[in-house]
Amino acid sequence: MGRCHFLSIQSIGNNAKYFTHLVGNQVRFTVPPCYPSWTEVPVEQRARLRSIIEGDRSPHEYRAVCADVDCLAADRYRDYKLKAYNHLKAHEPSQPYGEMSVDDWQKCIDFFTSPTFVERFSKNKVNRGKAKYPSVQGSKSFSATRYDERDPETQKWPGIIESFRTFHTFRDGNWVNQQAAGKLVELRETQHTQVASSGASLDERAIAKEVLRERRGHVRGVGRVPKCTSPSLDLTVASFAPQGTFHQFSGDSQNIDSRFAMYEARF
Numbered sequence: 700m701g702r703c704h705f706l707s708i709q710s711i712g713n714n715a716k717y718f719t720h721l722v723g724n725q726v727r728f729t730v731p732p733c734y735p736s737w738t739e740v741p742v743e744q745r746a747r748l749r750s751i752i753e754g755d756r757s758p759h760e761y762r763a764v765c766a767d768v769d770c771l772a773a774d775r776y777r778d779y780k781l782k783a784y785n786h787l788k789a790h791e792p793s794q795p796y797g798e799m800s801v802d803d804w805q806k807c808i809d810f811f812t813s814p815t816f817v818e819r820f821s822k823n824k825v826n827r828g829k830a831k832y833p834s835v836q837g838s839k840s841f842s843a844t845r846y847d848e849r850d851p852e853t854q855k856w857p858g859i860i861e862s863f864r865t866f867h868t869f870r871d872g873n874w875v876n877q878q879a880a881g882k883l884v885e886l887r888e889t890q891h892t893q894v895a896s897s898g899a900s901l902d903e904r905a906i907a908k909e910v911l912r913e914r915r916g917h918v919r920g921v922g923r924v925p926k927c928t929s930p931s932l933d934l935t936v937a938s939f940a941p942q943g944t945f946h947q948f949s950g951d952s953q954n955i956d957s958r959f960a961m962y963e964a965r966f
Contacts, residue, residue, distance in 0.1 A: 731806055731807060732780035732784075748772055749768065832867050832875055841862075860906065860907070863907075867882075
């Protein structure tokens with residue numbers, strides 16, 4: 700049994716890491732890392748991953764979970780490709796990476812040495828260096844990390860603003876950079892200003908959106924959202940909830956995390 704966050708559709712809970720590993724293994728066993736990106740892998744090869752999704756679901760729910768699997772697969776495929784590339788740089792070309800067949804390894808060599816890949820790799824390296832404040836959670840999603848950090852007694856999720864510190868500080872407590880530290884100060888100041896002016900704090904997601912700005916494919920404070928789901932809480936939950944229960948979720952989304960337990964999805 701697994702759970703997924705009803706807005707981001709990202710896997711969370713005790714089985715989340717196993718599901719992520721399962722998707723990664725399926726990617727490695729299914730597709731050689733010789734394509735520019737996951738979206739350029741032939742459709743019939745990508746479709747094989749959907750066999751790991753079991754259970755009785757509504758059409759919209761099935762599409763949403765498939766979208767999350769596709770996002771996970773894209774991440775794992777990128778990692779797989781990088782490891783194969785680093786292996787090629789460190790070893791003789793005659794030594795295939797992992798358990799890859801000789802034919803697939805030759806495809807990878809041809810791909811990694813092509814002018815298109817070399818140019819793209821150089822540009823991506825420059826772009827990564829422009830990241831304002833990189834996160835430190837690795838492959839674990841925003842939703843999964845916050846789920847694991849719930850209060851053991853109340854099961855309350857940590858605040859989105861305080862979670863910003865978790866995602867941008869190392870284990871020794873030091874920030875990834877001063878810009879990230881400054882953003883936390885700005886987030887807190889915005890929250891305090893709202894309380895002082897209206898007597899109540901804004902939805903922390905709204906504060907995060909205001910301070911951190913929009914990011915394509917993401918909902919601030921929630922994380923990546925699959926393309927087939929709406930960033931609107933009402934639309935997403937209306938599509939997933941059993942008929943007659945939508946009224947429980949309609950209206951303001953200030954208590955988004957406390958309402959999470961009302962929806963579970965099985966993988």
